[in-house]
Amino acid sequence: MSTPFWVAGKPASGPDTAVIRSPYDNSVAGEHDLPGSDDVERAVQAAADVSAETAALPAHVRADALDHVSRSLADRSDEIAGLITAESGKPLKWSRVEVNRAVSTFRWAAEEARRFSPKMQRLDTDPGGVGRTAMIRRVPRGPVLGITPFNFPLNLVAHKVAPAIAVGAPIVLKPAPGTPLTALALGEILSGTDLPAGAWSVLPVPNSAAPGLVADPRLPIVSFTGSVPVGWSIKDSVPRKHVALELGGNAAVLVTPDWTDLDYAAQRIATFAMYQAGQSCISVQRVYIHTTHWDELRSKIVAEVRKLVTGDPRDPRTDVGPMINLAAAERVEAWVTSAVSAGATLATGGGRSEATVEPTVLTDVPEDAAVMAEEVFGPVLSLNRVDSVQEGFDRMNSSKFGLQAGVFTTNLHTAFEASSKLAVGGLLIGDVPSFRADQMPYGGVKDSGIGREGPASAMDDFTEERVTVFTGLPI
Incomplete structure (x- = not known):
């Protein structure tokens, strides 16, 4: 009917x-x-x-x-x-x-x-x-x-x-x-x-x-x-x-040197980069990790992503389902291939079956690659190393988007500095940018x-x- x-x-x-x-x-x-x-x-x-x-x-x-x-x-x-x-x-x-x-x-x-x-x-x-x-x-x-x-x-x-x-x-x-x-x-x-x-x-x-x-x-x-x-x-x-x-946007995360709970950060980043197959405007897309934590956190994030269950969205155990259609999945697959050709390293994922794209992690991704500069709107996460908090802020702000961002820090000064400097509509301290309470003001700046x-x-x-x-x- x-x-x-x-x-x-x-x-x-x-x-x-x-x-x-x-x-x-x-x-x-x-x-x-x-x-x-x-x-x-x-x-x-x-x-x-x-x-x-x-x-x-x-x-x-x-x-x-x-x-x-x-x-x-x-x-x-x-x-x-x-x-x-x-x-x-x-x-x-x-x-x-x-x-x-x-x-x-x-x-x-x-x-x-x-x-x-x-x-x-x-x-x-x-x-x-x-x-x-x-x-x-x-x-x-x-x-x-x-x-x-x-x-x-x-x-x-x-x-x-x-x-x-x-x-x-x-x-x-x-x-x-x-x-x-x-x-x-x-x-x-x-x-x-x-x-x-x-x-x-x-x-x-x-x-x-x-x-x-x-x-x-x-x-x-x-x-x-x-x-x-x-x-x-x-x-x-x-x-x-x-x-x-x-x-929408291409939400960024910065993990500062003072943050110590790397297991929590890895779990949150992995989950909310891939939830809903990345089809959320505040899905984690870009992660900047201070060199202090680079090797350990990169490995932990990749491990967490590999734990995610991909499959039938009707199954309550499924974490990552298909994209909205085949064309969207093919576009994301092409963007990943292009990023790798430009010098990025494929840490996990990258495959596609019909409209379902494997949860994908890239590292050392050029800033001008589409997966960094545009909104992926798919299950793709890019990890890059930074040598200072200021470099992290600068690279987060280099985007033409400005919806939400996340900064993992326990330093009050760093949190206030992030709130002052980051050109976004919303900032999450100690978490990923994918949180939204529906009663709070929500929206972005720039594009x-x-x-x-x-x-x-x-x-x-x-x-x-x-x-x-x-x-x-x-x-």
């Missing part, structure tokens, strides 16, 4: 369907109806029509809807995790983590909706303002277009949908064509809320339909997570819109994007300040 899409909060069907297959073995994960141009028009117009109504919704209505989604995801966690694995090839253990994170994302958004309040500012700080007080409230900019990628088909959708509901902004969601089933299941859950018709739509349209949605003046906010070229082309195409971009996710941060992005000045009121 084909899964319906969602227009203005109602299930809808069409004459055409798409079959979604597992990237692991090509088995059918599901089938869904495809929206036509008339469906897209109905969804966008409904969002525009309901904009004033959603903005005026009481906080308890918005918060209750978000709580309903959070509870429903928790109740259906096994089912939703299985769906994520089926359509994306993500190992089941990581799909379960993703569902749990989405439960938290919607819960946090509900809490933020309840405390989303105006601020008061006294204006009698200068003589001309005596007797005046300002109330500063945040109001929705208008309907949101949310465009999400394949690698987190639930939680990255949550980071668009939840803050939009929290501020009272309608949202039209375009999930990735390769992994739309999870977003459509979320639509089923959303249909059980009391949100007005038009407050949300889920449109699994092909990427070719995205430019029309991006350009539509009825959608003044575009929140995009995905590739660098597409993201910046969106920003360039609609300069008068408010655009938020989360575009990694603009704006921040996390419910409270995205709520700021989706709204603008409106000032009301009261005259003659005592304070």
Whole structure:
């Protein structure tokens, strides 16, 4: 049976369907109806029509809807995790983590909706303002277009949908064509809320339909997570819109000479370089190891990588599954071959079977190799030696990306220096950069994007300040 899409909060069907297959073995994960141009028009117009109504919704209505989604995801966690694995090839253990994170994302958004309040500012700080007080409230900019990628088909959708509901902004969601089933299941859950018709739509349209949605003046906010070229082309195409971009990176780690727990560092680096087949924008990609630890830590990391279980993502024991498709796997394989040709040493891995790439470790990798300079988005880790902490900082900053980084140090001065010098949106001390708490501000600098996710941060992005000045009121 084909899964319906969602227009203005109602299930809808069409004459055409798409079959979604597992990237692991090509088995059918599901089938869904495809929206036509008339469906897209109905969804966008409904969002525009309901904009004033959603903005005026009481906080308890918005918060209750978000709580309903959070509870429903928790109740259906096994089912939703299985769906994520089926359509994306993500190992089941990581799909379960993703569902749990989405439960938290919607819960946090509900809490933020309840405390989303105006601020008061006294204006009698200068003589001309005596007797005046300002109330500063945040109001929705208008309907949101949310465009999400394949690698987190639930939680990255949550980071668009939840803050939009929290501020009272309608949202039209375009999930990735390769992994739309999870977003459509979320639509089923959303249909059980009391949100007005038009407050949300889920449109699994092909990427070719995205430019029309991006350009539509009825959608003044575009929140995009995905590739660098597409993201910046969106920003360039609609300069008068408010655009938020989360575009990934090539996350770096520095292991300083004062760090002594090399077993912990090796385990964390190996796990989070390869989890989800490296298809995370904060997957560990570049590691700079101080010469003091080079020989020992390099060996430990390689040993930890070799322990990882690669195979069927439906098996709870599997650590590393396939990439999203064969083309992606072939690209990663080519990048590894190119790095070795340029002088890198292949320490382990490097092979490929269909869409599954072996967890791969390279050492002594030239900085201009694609596996260092670009975003691999695959299970490939590059290790390089540095002679000083400052050299490590410099080489970490040499990237055109700046999403998150990690520094293994126990030295408080080094930690503060890293926080000051590293041009990234987020820094992890004593850990890899792959940690994200869903309530914290999350985003990057340089080519990694603009704006921040996390419910409270995205709520700021989706709204603008409106000032009301009261005259003659005592304070």
